[in-house]
Amino acid sequence: VLEVRSATAVDDSTLRAIDLATWSTQVSPAPVPAEGQPFFGERLSPDDVLVAVRDGEVVGYVTLRPGPLPSNAHVVQVNGLAVHPSHQRQGVARRLLDEAATRVRRRGARKLTLRVLGHNAAARRLYASCGYVVEGVLVDEFVLDGVPVDDVFMARFLD
Numbered sequence: 685v686l687e688v689r690s691a692t693a694v695d696d697s698t699l700r701a702i703d704l705a706t707w708s709t710q711v712s713p714a715p716v717p718a719e720g721q722p723f724f725g726e727r728l729s730p731d732d733v734l735v736a737v738r739d740g741e742v743v744g745y746v747t748l749r750p751g752p753l754p755s756n757a758h759v760v761q762v763n764g765l766a767v768h769p770s771h772q773r774q775g776v777a778r779r780l781l782d783e784a785a786t787r788v789r790r791r792g793a794r795k796l797t798l799r800v801l802g803h804n805a806a807a808r809r810l811y812a813s814c815g816y817v818v819e820g821v822l823v824d825e826f827v828l829d830g831v832p833v834d835d836v837f838m839a840r841f842l843d
């Protein structure tokens with residue numbers, strides 16, 4: 685059984701481990717997560733995170749951030765998504781994104797947005813199959829392993 689629930693502080697070390705297991709320059713422009721650094725902190729609280737639980741084990745997460753201004757509070761950004769490598773290609777990410785859409789829509793959101801590296805083919809295919817479309821591209825926004833990489837903005841309207 686695959687369930688999705690809100691994260692709690694107890695999930696910290698498991699989410700950290702998933703983050704480390706999935707980090708690469710293929711999927712993230714940020715440096716490798718520092719050893720011993722907690723997952724939750726000033727910029728990310730458990731309330732912003734949904735976790736996927738399979739047979740009692742947390743196997744993936746999605747982080748959601750509402751727009752900071754009243755004028756864009758109807759837009760929620762998916763700013764983190766990862767599934768543990770041993771649980772990938774089993775529909776976990778799709779389920780997390782579906783559940784995220786259901787929950788934010790219930791709270792009045794109209795649009796989900798995200799940013800994905802141009803060369804992250806797996807994630808781009810996932811997002812496209814979940815109804816996200818490209819809204820714009822920042823060309824050569826990052827240099828990763830010496831190679832220029834685009835930052836692709838995608839969105840899905842919830843109406």
Ligand SMILES: CC(C)(COP(=O)(O)OP(=O)(O)OC[C@H]1O[C@@H](n2cnc3c(N)ncnc32)[C@H](O)[C@@H]1OP(=O)(O)O)[C@@H](O)C(=O)NCCC(=O)NCCS
Pocket residue numbers: 706711765766767768771772773774775776777778779799800801804805806807809810811813
């Ligand atoms: C991207 C990621 C979250 C997908 O998680 P997942 O649980 O394996 O995805 P799902 O099983 O729900 O896949 C749904 C669809 O996405 C696409 N997809 C997912 N992984 C893929 C891959 N490795 N190659 C090609 N397509 C892929 C497929 O269309 C898939 O449907 P299918 O399995 O019926 O063909 C996972 O690979 C991951 O954690 N990657 C590292 C972190 C990352 O890239 N995060 C996104 C940053 S923007």
